[in-house]
Amino acid sequence: MNSPGFVRRPWRLAAEASALVIAAVVAFPLYWMVLSAFKPAGEIESSEPRPWTLAPTLDSFRRVFGQQEFGRYFANSLVVACAVVVASALIAFLAATAVTRFRFRFRTTLLIMFLVAQMVPVEALTIPLFFQLRDLGQLNTLGALILPHIAFSLPFAIWMLRGFVKAVPEALEEAAYLDGASRSRFLWQILFPLVFPGLVATSVFSFISAWNDFLFAKSFIISDTSQSTLPMALLVFYKPEDPDWGGVMAASTVMTVPVLVFFVLVQRRLVSGLGGAVKD
Amino acid sequence: MRSAPLVERGAPGGVGGAVRGRPRVRRGLSRSSPRPYRGGGGWAPWLYLAPALVVLGGLLLYPIYQLGLISLFEYTQAQVSGGEPATFQGVGNYAELFGDAEFWRVLLATVVFAAACVVSTLAVGCALAVLLTRVRAVPRLALMLAALGAWATPAITGSTVWLLLFDPDFGPVNRILGLGDHSWTYGRYSAFFLVLLEVVWCSFPFVMVTVYAGIRSVPSEVLEAAALDGASQWRIWRSVLAPMLRPILVVVTIQSIIWDFKVFTQIYVMTGGGGIAGQNLVLNVYAYQKAFASSQYSLGSAIGVVMLVILLVITLVYLRLLRRQGEEL
Numbered sequence: 001m002n003s004p005g006f007v008r009r010p011w012r013l014a015a016e017a018s019a020l021v022i023a024a025v026v027a028f029p030l031y032w033m034v035l036s037a038f039k040p041a042g043e044i045e046s047s048e049p050r051p052w053t054l055a056p057t058l059d060s061f062r063r064v065f066g067q068q069e070f071g072r073y074f075a076n077s078l079v080v081a082c083a084v085v086v087a088s089a090l091i092a093f094l095a096a097t098a099v100t101r102f103r104f105r106f107r108t109t110l111l112i113m114f115l116v117a118q119m120v121p122v123e124a125l126t127i128p129l130f131f132q133l134r135d136l137g138q139l140n141t142l143g144a145l146i147l148p149h150i151a152f153s154l155p156f157a158i159w160m161l162r163g164f165v166k167a168v169p170e171a172l173e174e175a176a177y178l179d180g181a182s183r184s185r186f187l188w189q190i191l192f193p194l195v196f197p198g199l200v201a202t203s204v205f206s207f208i209s210a211w212n213d214f215l216f217a218k219s220f221i222i223s224d225t226s227q228s229t230l231p232m233a234l235l236v237f238y239k240p241e242d243p244d245w246g247g248v249m250a251a252s253t254v255m256t257v258p259v260l261v262f263f264v265l266v267q268r269r270l271v272s273g274l275g276g277a278v279k280d
Numbered sequence: 281m282r283s284a285p286l287v288e289r290g291a292p293g294g295v296g297g298a299v300r301g302r303p304r305v306r307r308g309l310s311r312s313s314p315r316p317y318r319g320g321g322g323w324a325p326w327l328y329l330a331p332a333l334v335v336l337g338g339l340l341l342y343p344i345y346q347l348g349l350i351s352l353f354e355y356t357q358a359q360v361s362g363g364e365p366a367t368f369q370g371v372g373n374y375a376e377l378f379g380d381a382e383f384w385r386v387l388l389a390t391v392v393f394a395a396a397c398v399v400s401t402l403a404v405g406c407a408l409a410v411l412l413t414r415v416r417a418v419p420r421l422a423l424m425l426a427a428l429g430a431w432a433t434p435a436i437t438g439s440t441v442w443l444l445l446f447d448p449d450f451g452p453v454n455r456i457l458g459l460g461d462h463s464w465t466y467g468r469y470s471a472f473f474l475v476l477l478e479v480v481w482c483s484f485p486f487v488m489v490t491v492y493a494g495i496r497s498v499p500s501e502v503l504e505a506a507a508l509d510g511a512s513q514w515r516i517w518r519s520v521l522a523p524m525l526r527p528i529l530v531v532v533t534i535q536s537i538i539w540d541f542k543v544f545t546q547i548y549v550m551t552g553g554g555g556i557a558g559q560n561l562v563l564n565v566y567a568y569q570k571a572f573a574s575s576q577y578s579l580g581s582a583i584g585v586v587m588l589v590i591l592l593v594i595t596l597v598y599l600r601l602l603r604r605q606g607e608e609l
Contacts, residue, residue: 012414019411019419027426029481030433032452033441049452091331098328110329112599117340119591121542123564124584127571128346129339131360151339154332183324212434214545219572231436231545238440240552245444252437259432267428274490 033256036249037061044245060246064237064254069226073233074254077211080142080229084149084210085203091150092157093165093199097191099158100165101173117155122148126219133220140224145216153206160205164198165191200269204262211259230255344588351581360577373582382558383566387586390541390562393472397540400480402533405487410517412492424489431485435545442478443550465551468559475546475560483539487532494528495521534598541591544568563587 031051036044038056064070099111129148130139138144168191176186214231221228234255237247263270351373358364377383408427412420433441446453448461464474498521506516522529544564551560554569561569563583571580 012416015411015414016416016419019415019423022408022411023419023422023426026423026430026481029438029441029445030429032445033437036444045450047449049450049455051452091335094328095332098325102325102328104325107325115599116592116595117336119538119595120340120344121564121584121587121591123542123544124567124581124587125340125343125347126568127577127581127584128343128350131350132343132346147335148339151335154336158332208432208434212436212545214436214548215568219568231434234436234440238549243440243443245447245450248440249444252440256433256437259434260429263428263432264425267424271424271489271493274493 030256033249033252036245037253039246041246044249060250061254063244063247064233064250067233067236070233070251072226073228073230076142076227077229077255078258080145080149080213081207081210083142083146084153085207087146087150088153088157088206089199089203092154092161092202093192093195094187095154095158096161096165096195097187100162101170114155114158118159120152122152123215126215129216130219140221140227142227144220145210145213145229148216149206149210149213153209156205157202160202161195161198164195168194197269197272200266201272201274204266204270207262208259347581347584347588350578351585353578355578355581357575360575369578373578377579377582377586383583386558386561386563386566389472389560390564393476393562394537394541394543397476397479397483397543398533398536400476401483401487401536401540402529404480405484405532406491406529408484408488409491409495410513410521412488413495427485427488430481431489433482435482436549438478438482439546439549442474442481446474466556468555471551471555471560475543475550478546478550479540479543483536487536490528490532491525494525498524530598530601534594537594538591541587541594 035051035053037060038058039053040055040057040059043050043053043055095114099107099114125148133139133144133147138147172190173186176190177183181190212231213229217229217232221232225232230251234248234251237244237251352369352371353359353366354369354372355366359366408423412423415423430438443465445451446464448454448463454460454462465471502520502524503516506520511519542564543562547554547560547562547565548568553573554561554565558566558569563586567580567583567587570576570583
């Protein structure tokens, strides 16, 4: 499919033109976000918005970083997202290995349970989790954000990784054992590096779910705001009646850039990973 | 030479799945070799599974049980603070919920809104995936990067950016469309439509990238042959690609249903917690408002249970689809 040669020329040119236009439309909100973050306040609140600015300024960013503890919120978000990514990748790797490389009782039942678990509306569990975390004394801690997200990203991660673990030839496993490798040596030194691209693809999903989290941060971090995360920092500037658009857009830019960087870094692996996972 | 025959093929009579069910068809030589650790393994798989089971049991299964429990009790601020004991209500909360006209209105809005999001996301995602295969590297990269950008945007920042784009006073969209100071969030349908646009914008990339990866894996000879036979683009899609891509399409459809049914941040932020007089509430936001804004935890939980049931029904349908395709779990 790499050679679109069988498509007639005028059609291909039309397709390419529309692809570029669509790309521009899709990218436009992001462009507007960054642009507005650099616009001086007067220009954002102008009734004739211009798609450029002649006087770019860092005022909005200064306001954002001048906000109490913004840096701390950023660090909190990063800690939460990284903890969720690492923990769910490791746990999902072990679980995916178990359900693909072993035959045991209840294997199919477990697989179905993992599938069903994906459908559980996380948001509906906010209420019981609130009480559970309160009883454990975990409200207002980063743990309250990390733990639930590990649980919620696991089922999908296990399902996605299953395809990657399956794709590793079993002959390799036999060869490793015949060469005297222990099971854990095979697991970490052979299997783990081989399914690493799959782990990268799955971690994109767990990273997003943790980094995006708004509901849990809003519900579980109620009194100790030093434990809050970026979405809450952004809301400081967003007052529905009178939003500080410059501040909102600067905070949004700061919040989006790390994810963008992460996506661009893993882009190739993500695309091939999705192909691998769904082809199965 | 294979030395595999040295290894026993698991206990006769077999522990576990290898014996039950239909015989499994194996492709290729390496697949037909005996597998020493299948069937056996003993405690090993459970050791590998232990962390996952502990986490899922404690943070998913147990909360679900509690959700059901709370929904059967009277549980408001007084009970939470320990002032009054929780009293058993039976199905009382559900009776109250189902007797409330607002609940049915919100339920209907949730289903229609989610369905509209799913259909639009799938249509846009699939169309652009096909478009990606029709263009050369530069436009493809441009579209791919733009889509990755939209995908990477956190829901909350996406929501605020779209609000600014459609702002009646400072947004560029109304200027471009010549709509003056029309407020998109004021009317019920235009507010839902605005949220839908944002949801489609941030969720079509997953569909597009996944379906594109799927199309890429279809041998190009198949498509060229169809094109040489004079099949139209639409015909190729309908008769050749769609059947081959069906497993992928099922996956992205189900994922879209799950995600769009649970949209929270976008509605909450873009319509200010559910719109004017709750006109833009969906079940999620409704449950949140009941529980955390008005301390009616049991009603909120009952709404959660309803959502859970709806999504479980969808899951069962999905499982049946997988079974029919002969997918091996």
